[in-house]
Amino acid sequence: METKMLRWTAGVTRLDRVRNDTVRQKFVVAPIAEKLREARLRWYGHVLRANDDTVRKIGLNLEVPGNRPRGRMKQRWLDTLHLDDRKNWRHHARRADPATMRDRR
Incomplete structure (x- = not known):
């Protein structure tokens, strides 16, 4: 849209x-994907700064007992967040490493 x-x-x-x-x-x-990534990281920072007894902090660290269903695992919010963080880290690491700049030439 x-x-x-x-x-x-x-x-x-x-x-x-x-x-x-x-x-x-x-x-x-x-792009919308960038805006969503920024919003996820902003919310994650908000959750991390919260007190340990708040619902959002408890829900973040909640371990559900039992097994996950068969088939492809549904992607969890923290999994998506870790992928976002990894992409961001790689981008900054490549910019900071002069060896990667040499390889591009």
Whole structure:
């Protein structure tokens, strides 16, 4: 829906074959995935700063007894958060490491 509104504002249709990234860059809008990642990390910081007896802190560390059902495991909120953190860490590590800059040349 977001991209549809941006395209409408820019006067660009799908028939014009303009990429979504180009439309987003024109309006200087970050992708929704980035905004969601920022919101998750912001909420996680909020939860970590809370007292240990609050519901959100207890729920974060809650271990549910029993086995998980067969099949592909459903992704939990903390799993998603760790993936976000890992991607962010890799990005900063590559920028800080001069060896990776040499490899790009």
